[in-house]
Amino acid sequence: KQEVTQIPAALSVPEGENLVLNCSFTDSAIYNLQWFRQDPGKGLTSLLLIQSSQREQTSGRLNASLDKSSGRSTLYIAASQPGDSATYLCAVWRGGGADGLTFGKGTHLIIQP
Amino acid sequence: EAGVAQSPRYKIIEKRQSVAFWCNPISGHATLYWYQQILGQGPKLLIQFQNNGVVDDSQLPKDRFSAERLKGVDSTLKIQPAKLEDSAVYLCASSPTGYEQYFGPGTRLTVT
Numbered sequence: 712k713q714e715v716t717q718i719p720a721a722l723s724v725p726e727g728e729n730l731v732l733n734c735s736f737t738d739s740a741i742y743n744l745q746w747f748r749q750d751p752g753k754g755l756t757s758l759l760l761i762q763s764s765q766r767e768q769t770s771g772r773l774n775a776s777l778d779k780s781s782g783r784s785t786l787y788i789a790a791s792q793p794g795d796s797a798t799y800l801c802a803v804w805r806g807g808g809a810d811g812l813t814f815g816k817g818t819h820l821i822i823q824p
Numbered sequence: 825e826a827g828v829a830q831s832p833r834y835k836i837i838e839k840r841q842s843v844a845f846w847c848n849p850i851s852g853h854a855t856l857y858w859y860q861q862i863l864g865q866g867p868k869l870l871i872q873f874q875n876n877g878v879v880d881d882s883q884l885p886k887d888r889f890s891a892e893r894l895k896g897v898d899s900t901l902k903i904q905p906a907k908l909e910d911s912a913v914y915l916c917a918s919s920p921t922g923y924e925q926y927f928g929p930g931t932r933l934t935v936t
Contacts, residue, residue, distance in 0.1 A: 802867075
């Protein structure tokens, strides 16, 4: 059974810092990995999707990497801003029929002004 | 393009009552998912539909939860009777192929 772990569970940093969120998964037989953002009381917003054949994806100040063989992904946020405060969720997709996403518990991020 | 729509956004009920949630997926998306997100946890898949057929309902508590997707479009998720531990956000997602899933805003259920 696939298990996804996110470290740290919570993080508070001053504005302007670069930071790294970590995600690990137990079964490397994945098709892709997604990073989502969730604001309080809201649904999920997809940030980045990395196919299993890719090593990284970038969008603006966000960069996500994937090491499928070691079962790890990182989300790098450059020059953090207060608006980045949210919960960040990592999810893996196995594909092939019964293919719901398996999520981690998330990292609750607070950027201090 | 309109996103995934869900209603209601919030619902408060007493335990042992029944409740229903509605989801309208993105037009043309064949696959529809219902997830349950308990506070402090990641979303957990409850049921997956492909058109109007069930693909995976292995984590759906079938003694109290039911779901249907008539005509392969809209879907409803029902809880009857509700328990305190059902308090959660219920998220609906849709996808054309499963490769990338698009989530609705969710319904926050509080059972008192």
